[in-house]
Amino acid sequence: MKFLKEKKVVHVKETRRAVVAVFLALSLAGCGYHFKGAGLTAPAGVHTIAITVLENQTSESGIETVFTSDLAYEFTRSKMLRIVGKDMSDAVLSGSIASMAVDTISHTATYGSNERRVTITLDLALRRPSGEVIWSDSALSGRETFQVSSDKIETEQNRRAAIEAISKRLAEKVHNRILQDF
Known part of the structure; x- marks a missing residue:
């Protein structure tokens, strides 16, 4: 039982990281931010x-x-x-x-x-x-x-x-x- 609980915690953390990464990517792309040298x-x-x-x-x-x-x-x-x-x-x-x-x-x-x-x-x-x-x-x-x-x-x-x-x-x-x- 403990193993399943740990697996859920890891899965939740990975999901949060993915959501944060997607959010950052979209917000940076939407605000006109670009890397130096881009364009x-x-x-x-x-x-x-x-x-x-x-x-x-x-x-x-x-x-x-x-x-x-x-x-x-x-x-x-x-x-x-x-x-x-x-x-x-x-x-x-x-x-x-x-x-x-x-x-x-x-x-x-x-x-x-x-x-x-x-x-x-x-x-x-x-x-x-x-x-x-x-x-x-x-x-x-x-x-x-x-x-x-x-x-x-x-x-x-x-x-x-x-x-x-x-x-x-x-x-x-x-x-x-x-x-x-x-």
């Missing part, structure tokens, strides 16, 4: 991409390396397009860091800066070797707030961290926009 497809005929070093039109030294590296990382991570040299690619992603502005957004009692916001704008295009533009955005921008400290080195580290955060976010945005438009 992204490469432009027709594009299987490989070259990413050129972005032109730096700002006074921020080395920023082009940060942004270009993050773009390359994003495409490498997703494995949707293989990164190759420019002469072997189906498309080339190129452009510039068009502007960078740093604005004070909050002041101390003595009119010093307490917080600043850095805003960076990119001008990018994805082109076929023929020159045909597949995708472009000339006003892609991101912003990040950072703390100002009485220690100039700490403030500079905060500013650099803000730039890196913008770079990572914009790289992901570029990747997704290029692949979701098709």
